[in-house]
Amino acid sequence: MMDHLLNGLMTALSFDILPILIFGVVGGIILGAMPGLTATMGVAILLPFTFGMESTAALVMLIGVYIGGIYGGSISAILLNTPGTPASAASVLDGYTLTRNGQAARALSISAISSFTGGFISTVLLIGFAPVLASFALKFSAPEYFALALFGLTIISTISGGDIMKGLLAGTIGLLISVVGLDPITSVPRFTFGVQDLYNGISIIPVLIGLFALSEALTQLEGVISDKKQKLDSFSLKMLSRKDLKEIAPTAIKSGVIGTVIGSVPGAGADIAAFVSYNEAKRASKTPEDFGNGSIKGLSAAEAGNNGVTGGALVPLLTLGVPGDAVTAVLLGALIIQGLAPGPLLFTYNPDIVYGIFSSMLIANIVMLVVGLLGIRFFCKIIEIPRILMIPIIMFLSIIGAYSINNSMFDVGIAAFFGLLGFLFIKLKVPLSPILIAMILGPMAETNLRKALLLSEGSWSFLYERPITLVFLGLTALSIYTAIKLNRKQKAVIAEVEAAK
Amino acid sequence: MKTKSLIFPVIVVVISFIALYFISQFPTPRFQDASVTSKFFPTAVAIIQIIICFFIILGELLNRKEISYQAAFFNKYSLFGAAFIISYVALIYVFGYFISTLAAFIVYLLFFKIKIIGYYITAILFTCAVYYIFANVFFVALPEGLIFGGVL
Secondary structure, X not given: OHHHHHHHHHHHOOOOOHHHHHHHHHHHHHHHHOXXXXXXXXHHHHHHHHOOOOHHHHHHHHHHHHHHHHHHHHHHHHHHOOOOXXXXXXXXXXHXXXXXXXXXXXXXXXXXXXXXXXXXXXXXXXXXXXXXXXXXXXXXXXXXXXXXXXXXXXXXXXXXXXXXXXXXXXXXXXXXXXXXXXXXXXXXXXXXXOOHXXXXXXXXHHHHHHHHHHHHHHHHHHOOOOOOOXXXXXXXXXXXXXXXXXXXXXXXXXXXXXXXXXXXXXXXXXXXXXXXXXXXXXXXXXXXXXXXXXXXXXXXXXXXXXXXXXXXXXXXXXXXXXXXXXXXXXXXXXXXXXXXXXXXXXXXXXHHHHHHHHHHHHHHHHHHHHHHHHOHXXXXXXXXXXXXXXXXXXXXXXXXXXXXHHOOHHHHHHHHHHHHHHHHHHXXXXXXXXXXXXXXXXXXXXXXXXXXXXXXXXXOOHHHHOHHHHHHHHHHHHHHHHHHHHHHHHHHHHHXXXXXX | OHHHHXXXXXXHHHHHHHHHHHHHOOOOOOOOOOOOOOOHHHHHHHHHHHHHHHHHHHHHHHXXXXXXXXXXXXXXXXXXXXXXXXXXXXXXXXXXXXXXXXHHHHHHHHHOOOOOHHHHHHHHHHHHHHHXXXXXXXXXXXXXXXXXXXXX
16 A cells, blocks of 8 residues: 555656646635635536546646636635635635634635645545445445435435435426436447437436536626625735644644545535534634634534545545535546546545545645635735636636537537526525535446346346445435434424525 | 425436336346346336436425525526527537637627627637647547538
8 A cells, every 4th residue: 555655646746747736736726716616616617628648647637727716716715705616615604703803814715724634634544445335335235335326315405505305306307317328238329319329328427527617617608797806905914923823723623534524524524524623613712702703613524524525525526436415426426537437446446546546635735725725815806806707718628628528519509408497406405415425426326236236137126135235225225314303303494594584 | 485395306207217117118138047137227216216206306305495596596697698509519510620610709799798808809719729739749630510511
């Protein structure tokens, strides 16, 4: 393992790869810093352009965008009171108060150091645990993979944004889309209507470009005229002190661990990690009244928590081939584009790629810290870039990206169709991530179910005779129960708040 | 007011029934030794979809008190955006990347009555830079179009 890791580090630091990594991190920070542009969108737009790149370089760049994007979201949260990404919503609470007090540079430097701490801890834990889980997953065969895919599909109930039924409906739409093409077992054409381009099924990449980049660009376009030009008040360029560093260190480390654990649970994203870390820091604090009033511990907890997710979220993706959220689903697309199959066999057949990813994550966090601390003045300029100019650029890059995967105008049509459909779904408050998750896990569930039935000669007994399958089915039931319970609790809290008004 | 939230699940139900019809038309392979066929999974999904829609419709009908849509569903900018995407896809198919992107970018800026000359320069620079970077750095082919195939 150490050999692979050292080789990975050498690769990540080589003259070929390091500039790509820096480009990815800086690009991610810039995209994340612009309100409305998320890390998912950044990875989705850049994904097709990595097609011609060598595997490690391609993945390193996207990992850089992911890590940079999550950190970048906090810049506009701190400077403008507008979270660049949902993950940095908790950073607004204390970060913006510090900015109002003329301490924007201090807040941004705390954010950079805490994000680095969270991201670095998360990567170290990923390196420690992922190979263990992957070697366990090697014992899986068709019934276990079917149960795992079923468990993965229950993520939909937790990422449905409060409306489980609409999330499930979006999930079934994704499942139906995933069956288009030749049947994986008997090669019977399904929903192809004689169209040659549909025989290979609907490619995931144009769908995700449409859903996460084009639809978001359309949403941004709606509010672009009412958008005032962002101007910042002048602030002191004094960064955090040694005393600040001592004060935030334990909180950042603890939040990094919390973020990693939450990130490794499918469905729980960086926004949840940030708020849980923030609440835990507040609970453990001797001065909880400072939280929300410019507490550096509060800001540190939120930032370390959301960046802690970056490593954690890759655990189920790399070891089991199950994406935990939208951005890892997009990264899964990147692995597929490179001809790699995420899952336990990736560790066996492509250890250079896996440890290349791990090493580049370690380096990406360091790059993020350096860029984050040195680029404070520059980032203040980024948020002044007019959105009216960014929106067409996103649209053009999305369309060109969709084309470049297979040099196919059909894929462009798919991206445009899903862009418009995604925009309509945003309007109808139907969550988009379930569509993508279902499109990825649907074929895995169907193929393995039918393989399992063939192996057991048509008997469904594999569902209760195999212990790992049984455990996954139990987890599936538990996941649905927890999601329903959480949803009810959430609705009760909303009703309480509305009643109080 | 109420119909807006009901139309979507109703449309999905209709689509599900259409899907079920097409599923019933899937050809059956000559050698079928599995207990479930290629129809099983999509049929199960379509039925589950109908059930979910039924619960959504029921929920909307029972929960009558809320919902008052004040804002318009789309504004003119989002409609322009949708038309812009469709037109750009059609343009790129006929004229290829270079001309379509430049033309679309300028039309976009004119629609929003942008008078800042720097934005138009950005449009030209962006189009050229993407063309150069994709061809020479990413080695990704850009659409050439029907008319200028092989030229631009």
